[in-house]
Every structure is written in structure tokens, then in C-alpha cells.
Amino acid sequence: xxxxxxxxxxxxxxxxxxxxxxxxxxxxxxxxxxxxxxxxxxxxxxxxxxxxxxxxxxxxxxxxxxxxxxxxxxxxxxxxxxxxxxxxxxxxxxxxxxxxxxxxxxxxxxxxxxxxxxxxxxxxxxxxxxxxxxxxxxxxxxxxxxxxxxxxxxxxxxxxxxxxxxxxxxxxxxxxxxxxxxxxxxxxxxxxxxxxxxxxxxxxxxxxxxxxxxxxxxxxxxxx
Amino acid sequence: xxxxxxxxxxxxxxxxxxxxxxxxxxxxxxxxxxxxxxxxxxxxxxxxxxxxxxxxxxxxxxxxxxxxxxxxxxxxxxxxxxxxxxxxxxxxxxxxxxxxxxxxxxxxxxxxxxxxxxxxxxxxxxxxxxxxxxxxxxxxxxxxxxxxxxxxxxxxxxxxxxxxxxxxxxxxxxxxxxxxxxxxxxxxxxxxxxxxxxxxxxxxxxxxxxxxxxxxxxxxxxxxxxxxxxxxxxxxxxxxxxxxxxxxxxxxxxxxxxxxxxxxxxxxxxxxxxxxxxxxxxxxxxxxxxxxxxxxxxxxxxxxxxxxxxxxxxxxxxxxxxxxxxxxxxxxxxxxxxxxxxxxxxxxxxxxxxxxxxxxxxxxxxxxxxxxxxxxxxxxxxxxxxxxxxxxxxxxxxxxxx
Numbered sequence: 001x002x003x004x005x006x007x008x009x010x011x012x013x014x015x016x017x018x019x020x021x022x023x024x025x026x027x028x029x030x031x032x033x034x035x036x037x038x039x040x041x042x043x044x045x046x047x048x049x050x051x052x053x054x055x056x057x058x059x060x061x062x063x064x065x066x067x068x069x070x071x072x073x074x075x076x077x078x079x080x081x082x083x084x085x086x087x088x089x090x091x092x093x094x095x096x097x098x099x100x101x102x103x104x105x106x107x108x109x110x111x112x113x114x115x116x117x118x119x120x121x122x123x124x125x126x127x128x129x130x131x132x133x134x135x136x137x138x139x140x141x142x143x144x145x146x147x148x149x150x151x152x153x154x155x156x157x158x159x160x161x162x163x164x165x166x167x168x169x170x171x172x173x174x175x176x177x178x179x180x181x182x183x184x185x186x187x188x189x190x191x192x193x194x195x196x197x198x199x200x201x202x203x204x205x206x207x208x209x210x211x212x213x214x215x216x217x218x219x220x221x222x223x224x
Numbered sequence: 225x226x227x228x229x230x231x232x233x234x235x236x237x238x239x240x241x242x243x244x245x246x247x248x249x250x251x252x253x254x255x256x257x258x259x260x261x262x263x264x265x266x267x268x269x270x271x272x273x274x275x276x277x278x279x280x281x282x283x284x285x286x287x288x289x290x291x292x293x294x295x296x297x298x299x300x301x302x303x304x305x306x307x308x309x310x311x312x313x314x315x316x317x318x319x320x321x322x323x324x325x326x327x328x329x330x331x332x333x334x335x336x337x338x339x340x341x342x343x344x345x346x347x348x349x350x351x352x353x354x355x356x357x358x359x360x361x362x363x364x365x366x367x368x369x370x371x372x373x374x375x376x377x378x379x380x381x382x383x384x385x386x387x388x389x390x391x392x393x394x395x396x397x398x399x400x401x402x403x404x405x406x407x408x409x410x411x412x413x414x415x416x417x418x419x420x421x422x423x424x425x426x427x428x429x430x431x432x433x434x435x436x437x438x439x440x441x442x443x444x445x446x447x448x449x450x451x452x453x454x455x456x457x458x459x460x461x462x463x464x465x466x467x468x469x470x471x472x473x474x475x476x477x478x479x480x481x482x483x484x485x486x487x488x489x490x491x492x493x494x495x496x497x498x499x500x501x502x503x504x505x506x507x508x509x510x511x512x513x514x515x516x517x518x519x520x521x522x523x524x525x526x527x528x529x530x531x532x533x534x535x536x537x538x539x540x541x542x543x544x545x546x547x548x549x550x551x552x553x554x555x556x557x558x559x560x561x562x563x564x565x566x567x568x569x570x571x572x573x574x575x576x577x578x579x580x581x582x583x584x585x586x587x588x589x590x591x592x593x594x595x596x597x598x599x600x601x602x603x604x605x606x607x608x609x610x611x612x613x614x615x616x617x618x619x620x621x622x623x624x625x626x
Contacts, residue, residue: 049620052538054537054538054619054620054623055620074542074543075542075543075544078537078540078541078542078543079540079542081537081538081539081540082539082540082541083540087538087539089535089623091531093531093532093534093535093538093623095532095535096240097236097237097239097240098236102236106536106539107539107540109225109226109229109233110225110536110539110540110541110545111225111540112225112226112229114226115228154539158540
């Protein structure tokens with residue numbers, strides 16, 4: 001489903017070239033639950049951004065659902081992102097002036113889906129992620145765990161091929177973090193593909209497939 | 225993204241930061257209000273002048289002694305050098321034209337008017353019976369000067385309402401006698417109140433037969449001749465005929481100035497329209513200032529909303545959608561400001577109307593369209609730079625910062 005071959009990503013910092021990704025080859029199958037761990041600066045987030053089509057590799061090919069998305073232009077990338085990728089961020093990134101329901105609805109609004117079609121899907125999402133009684137609250141009236149639940153529901157709004165979570169528990173206490181992980185794992189149980197970036201070994205070890213990155217290269221790929 | 229959703233999204237932003245919204249509405253509102261108010265004043269002045277000319281009478285052609293090369297000046301200002309006087313015979317000859325319905329020769333002078341011990345200096349106008357028809361004036365009491373040979377003088381006069389009230393108070397003026405210089409005139413009529421028209425207040429004048437004025441002021445030369453054309457279409461022919469008749473009578477010299485009401489009116493109309501346009505344009509500068517304010521506010525918004533823009537991109541918004549979202553926001557703000565401005569401008573117009581009821585202040589239709597349109601276009605133009613900056617934002621960088 002996701003196939004990366006020879007992915008290179010180089011940043012120019014000052015006059016030095018920093019190799020964030022060096023020749024990454026990776027295949028992720030539908031329904032995988034996978035974590036990427038590694039020290040900071042090891043390229044985990046860059047890999048996530050490349051997979052999420054927010055960043056373009058300098059070299060290599062990326063096939064998503066059988067389609068080569070390496071050379072697409074910005075608008076086409078936006079469209080693929082909208083339909084196939086769901087993001088969950090460390091800092092939730094909810095739009096502060098919109099209610100929880102409006103935040104969940106946002107991807108469908110951007111995709112231009114008719115309100116009559118959005119409504120039942122929104123109700124379903126709110127119910128699925130236990131947000132019905134929080135639907136009309138704004139992010140500043142929600143707890144961290146609730147915010148992340150809203151973010152996960154938003155990521156799932158378009159039924160993406162893969163959910164990319166960048167340190168989803170990094171901004172939460174241990175207990176809430178466990179709760180949010182349970183929610184993410186429910187996505188996986190329902191057949192979704194989940195890719196998790198974390199530096200917390202306890203969180204990372206929950207995944208069925210664990211990648212380890214050092215200096216922009218994948219050095220370990222364990223399955224259990 | 226659907227249009228309604230785009231609008232709703234922009235509306236959320238506008239509603240979400242009331243302080244910012246208020247500031248922009250204020251700036252845009254002031255700009256639009258200034259344009260509406262200033263053009264209302266200009267248009268009011270124009271309509272005032274147009275109405276004043278209209279009240280002179282219809283289909284009017286004015287003949288002045290002397291030739292002026294200046295086109296379209298005010299009749300009162302024209303004091304041409306007169307090689308040959310314009311006399312009553314010239315005026316009567318004008319009746320030969322088929323395009324002319326009536327004529328009214330005028331002699332104007334200042335007279336020392338007395339009733340008993342009361343005396344007053346007023347303008348005295350010598351004219352003929354047709355004057356009242358040519359000028360479209362009404363009588364309040366009695367009748368106008370009698371018909372008859374304009375060369376014959378009868379000792380009668382017609383007075384304005386103000387003259388009547390000043391000389392007679394509440395007493396009946398009709399049938400009384402008054403003296404002008406060493407001559408006596410019986411009052412046969414009082415003019416209806418008409419007010420000022422072009423600096424000439426008919427409420428303050430005394431009208432006597434032409435021949436009497438000739439004797440009073442000891443002159444044969446006419447101040448001017450008012451000619452009424454048979455219809456609006458005939459004005460041009462009447463003008464040609466008048467020039468030709470006078471030229472023939474004055475041994476081939478074109479020594480009179482002929483002004484048609486239309487020409488004067490058109491000139492004033494042009495001047496005042498241009499003036500209104502100019503002051504409207506000056507007021508529109510404030511719209512440009514408001515536009516710059518919008519640009520600054522939007523630039524700040526792009527910086528403040530970096531994370532949100534990054535998020536929208538991550539959720540699949542195209543650069544175009546983000547550009548449109550910012551433009552929609554700007555248009556909403558501009559429309560709100562324009563509505564506010566038009567309302568305030570009309571309010572200012574109503575206040576001006578209360579203060580000066582004689583001048584028909586009103587915003588010209590083009591200003592009511594142009595001011596809001598300029599506001600919207602300015603807002604859009606000035607938002608393009610910030611909106612493009614937002615659309616080009618790199619989502620990875622936008623999201624990475626807290």
C-alpha cells in the first residue's frame with residue numbers, strides 16, 4: 001500500500017547539507033500498526049512528513065495505493081492528502097474558533113462534500129470517538145485527551161488509507177496518553193493503517209511493527 | 225470547497241476576532257462614508273444650480289448687449305463693451321422669428337422707492353407684459369403689467385412680496401400709490417413669493433412698464449432681452465434667428481451675446497459634475513488608506529494563523545482554497561464596512577438636509593455604486609499579497625512551530 005524506495009531528503013542548514021533521510025526503503029501493508037522510534041534528529045518526523053506528502057523527497061520513489069505520487073504538483077498532493085491521509089499531531093492543531101464538531105467536519109468541508117452527506121458521517125464520527133456531549137465545545141473548553149480525540153476523529157473523517165500520528169501522546173500525561181493510544185488502536189482494529197512516531201519506548205512497543213531510525217536510516221524493523 | 229462553506233469559514237474568522245473586525249469596518253466605513261457624504265454635497269450643489277436655472281423659465285434664450293468671447297459665463301458677470309446699444313426696436317424685431325414665442329426686454333436700475341415717509345432703495349425692473357409668462361412667475365394679488373404698446377408708459381407697477389410687506393406692513397398694498405424718483409405709480413399687482421434665483425431676488429423688486437423705466441433711468445439701452453422659444457427643439461433656431469436679426473439691424477456687426485439656458489446649464493452641469501467627481505476621488509483616497517490597513521491586518525493574520533494554515537494544508541486544502549479563504553474574509557469585511565459607510569454617509573446627508581433645506585443634497589447613484597465597489601476591490605487587491613503568502617506557506621514549517 002505504501003512503498004518507499006531509495007528515499008533521500010537533504011536539508012541545507014547554513015552551508016551544510018544535512019541528510020535527514022538516507023536511502024529509506026519501506027513497505028507498509030494495509031492494516032499495519034507500526035511505530036517509528038529513534039533519537040531526536042534521526043529523521044522520524046521527516047519520514048512521516050514524506051509519507052504524509054507534506055514534504056518531498058530529493059530522490060527515490062513513493063507509491064501510495066499503487067500510484068506514484070513522487071512527482072505530483074502541490075494541488076494534486078493536497079487532493080491525495082485529503083483523501084488518503086489522516087494526521088494526528090502532538091499539539092492537536094485544532095482550529096481554536098471552531099467547535100469540536102466543526103473541527104471534525106473540516107476535512108469534509110475542504111473536500112467540498114455536500115452538507116447532507118457530511119451530517120450523518122459527522123454524527124457517526126462523534127459517536128464513535130465519544131464526543132457527542134462535547135460537540136459544541138471549543139478547543140479551549142476541552143481537556144488534552146478530548147482535544148486529541150477530536151483530532152483523531154478529524155483524521156478519520158475521510159476514511160484515509162493511513163493515519164499518521166506524530167508524538168500523539170507527547171503533550172499528554174501518562175494516563176491520558178494511554179487513553180489516546182487506545183483510541184488510535186481502535187482505528188487499527190477497525191482495519192485502519194496506523195503509523196506512529198514516538199520517542200517513548202513504552203508507547204512505541206505497543207505497535208505490532210517497530211522501526212528504529214538513526215541518522216536518517218532505518219536500522220531495525222521488528223515484528224511481533 | 226463549496227461556496228457556502230467558504231463564506232461560513234470566513235464568517236467564523238470575522239466573528240472570531242471582533243476587535244480586529246471592528247477596526248477594519250471602521251476604516252472602510254469612514255472611507256465609504258466620506259465618498260458618499262462629499263459626493264452628496266457636490267451633487268446637491270449641482271442640482272441646486274440646475275433648479276435655479278430651471279426657475280428662470282423654460283426654453284429661454286437671453287440676449288445681452290456686447291460681445292463676449294467667453295463661452296458659458298454667468299449672465300450677471302458678462303459686462304461686454306457695447307459699441308451699439310441694444311434697444312427696444314431690436315427686441316421687438318425679434319418677434320419676426322418663427323421660432324420665438326414671446327420676448328421680454330429688460331431695463332434694470334436701482335430706484336428710490338417711497339410710500340409716504342417710508343423710503344427704500346430697491347432694484348427697479350422695466351419690462352413688458354410678457355415678462356411674467358417668459359419667467360413663469362405667479363401673481364399673489366392683482367394682475368401683472370397691462371398689455372399694450374411697450375412704447376407707451378402707464379403709471380402702474382407690480383411689486384415683490386418683500387417690498388409690499390416692508391412698505392405697507394399688513395396694510396393692503398394693491399391700489400395704493402408709490403413714488404419712484406419723481407414719478408408716481410399705482411400698484412396693480414403683488415408677485416407671489418418666489419425667492420432668489422441666480423442672485424436676483426424677485427421678492428425685492430419693483431416692476432414698471434419699460435417706457436417708464438426708460439424715462440426714470442434716462443436710457444434707451446436695454447439690460448438684456450429674454451426670448452422664449454416656441455419649444456425646446458426650437459431653441460437652436462431661435463438663437464440663430466436672434467443673432468441674424470440683430471446683426472442685420474446693427475449693420476452687420478455681431479455685437480450681442482446670445483446665451484441659451486441649455487448651454488449655460490450644460491456648462492454648470494459639467495463643471496459641478498467634474499467637481500463632485502474630483503472631491504469624490506479625493507475622498508476615495510481614504511479608501512486606499514483603509515486598503516493598506518486591511519493589508520497590514522491580513523499580513524499579521526497570516527503570521528498569527530501560520531499553524532492553522534499549515535493544518536489546513538495537511539488536511540488537504542489547496543493553495544487556491546487558502547487564497548480564496550483570505551480573499552473572502554477581506555470581501556466580507558469590505559462589504560460590512562461599505563454598508564456601514566453608506567449608512568453613515570446617508571445620515572450625514574440627512575443632517576445636511578436639515579441644516580440647509582434649500583439645497584437638495586443627495587448621493588449620486590454612481591457614487592453609491594462606486595464607493596462600495598472601490599472598497600471591495602481595494603480590499604481584494606490589498607489582500608492578494610498576504611493571501612498568496614499564506615497559500616505558499618510550507619506546511620511542515622508552519623506546523624513545526626508551537
